[in-house]
Amino acid sequence: MKKWIMLSFLLIYLAGCQPFMGGQAVIDWVDFIQWNGQEYNGVHNSEIADASFIEKEIGEVRFKVADNVSNPSYQLKDGDAAFHEKGTKLYSIKGKDNIIAVKDEAAINGYRIYFAMDNSKYKWHFDDVSLEQVKKIEIYKSATPAGNQQIATIEDKAGIENFLEILSNSKEAPAFQPNTSTGDPISYQIILYTDEPITYKYSVHYDGNTYFWYPSETAILSDDIQHFISEK
Known part of the structure; x- marks a missing residue:
């Protein structure tokens, strides 16, 4: 049986105990990218030190789940991302197999960082x-x-x-x-x-x-x- 990934979601009820809107749930997504069978979460306490540490393009986002998925049992697929648009490029970082990056004009050094959840301890405290x-x-x-x-x-x-x-x-x-x-x-x-x-x-x-x-x-x-x- 395939392993189902638990999604972080918030079920918003209308009028107390009324059914969900249209029979669906409203999901409060965490900032993630699913790639190579792993879930990568956004790192808020980090930036890439310099763009020269970007190694190569490894793929791209295939599906943006926010605003498009309302089923809390949805199974993530490679290329899914919470908030990035389809076609957003994914990059590897030199010497960091458990971290990927996407370009982000708002980031101080131009890239947003994501780390692999599997067997990875958050280490930016x-x-x-x-x-x-x-x-x-x-x-x-x-x-x-x-x-x-x-x-x-x-x-x-x-x-x-x-x-x-x-x-x-x-x-x-x-x-x-x-x-x-x-x-x-x-x-x-x-x-x-x-x-x-x-x-x-x-x-x-x-x-x-x-x-x-x-x-x-x-x-x-x-x-x-x-x-x-x-x-x-």
Whole structure:
């Protein structure tokens, strides 16, 4: 019997216990690509380090399931993708058999990363970073009219160690609520580069009073981070 892949979905009921719309379910898809019998999920905490790490084109999306599939028992097929259009090219990454990529103009280095779910541990949490291997840090301001705007690069050893120490010494504050009285907090993307083709990426936010981020729980950062983040 074929193995059926469990899909992440949300069944939205209309009028309490009424039947589904048209007898179907509304599915809240995770961002995935099915390829070579494996499900690859989007990595939100990473970017490709450089486009030169793209190895070759390995195929393309054959079917976009979002908006086209409403059966929660649907069996994924190679070439299926949650949100990418048919014809989207898939690429391998040098030295990374369990990771594939697609072009993405919104991504900082031009590609969105997907990793194989089978036998693969998600390894892009901040606790997974070998801090001594970080060679460069880039800081981007998010959601500007021009997209992600690079505002700083840290390459000297002392600066890298200082910045990573600020991140490491953040204080968990799960009850913290940012001040939104004057609008949404400003968001920044922090990219940590090692010698690997895949980086680590984390969001830092500033609500006008406090810098904070989400390494696991909400955590408060020292104001010392403004020496690196302040825009010149």
